[in-house]
Amino acid sequence: GYASVSGRNLKPEEGWNYELGYKHITNKDSWKVALFYMDFKNFFSWKPDSNGKNTIRVNGGRYRNVGIEAQYGRKLTDHLKMTVGASYSNPKQREIDKTYWKQANPKLQFTGGIHYNSSTWTAGTS
Numbered sequence: 001g002y003a004s005v006s007g008r009n010l011k012p013e014e015g016w017n018y019e020l021g022y023k024h025i026t027n028k029d030s031w032k033v034a035l036f037y038m039d040f041k042n043f044f045s046w047k048p049d050s051n052g053k054n055t056i057r058v059n060g061g062r063y064r065n066v067g068i069e070a071q072y073g074r075k076l077t078d079h080l081k082m083t084v085g086a087s088y089s090n091p092k093q094r095e096i097d098k099t100y101w102k103q104a105n106p107k108l109q110f111t112g113g114i115h116y117n118s119s120t121w122t123a124g125t126s
Contacts, residue, residue, distance in 0.1 A: 015040030030073040065091040
C-alpha cells in the first residue's frame with residue numbers, strides 16, 4: 001500500500017455547482033433527470049512521488065463540467081431496491097501552467113446498484 005499526502009500550500013477547492021432537474025416518485029418507481037454545470041478553481045489533482053506513484057495532492061487549476069444525468073429506481077421488495085443511471089457530460093480541466101483545456105473524465109458514464117434496507121441494518125453496492 002501507500003499513503004497519500006497533501007502538497008505544501010494546498011489551497012481549498014472553490015467552485016459553483018448548478019443543477020436543474022425533475023423527479024417523479026411513486027410507491028415502486030423513481031425517475032430523476034437533471035441538467036448540471038460545475039465550475040471550480042484550485043481543483044485537486046495528483047502529482048507523482050519519488051517512486052512515480054500519484055500520491056501527492058496538489059492544486060490543479062480549473063475544472064468545468066456541463067451535462068445531463070438520468071436515474072431510474074425500482075423497489076423490488078419491501079427491503080430491496082435497484083437503480084440504474086447514465087450521464088453525458090463534457091468534463092474539462094486546465095492545469096495551472098497550461099493555457100488549454102483537456103478532457104478530465106469520460107463523457108459517457110453508466111451506474112447501477114442494488115440496496116437492501118432492514119430495520120436494523122442496510123447494505124448496498126453500486
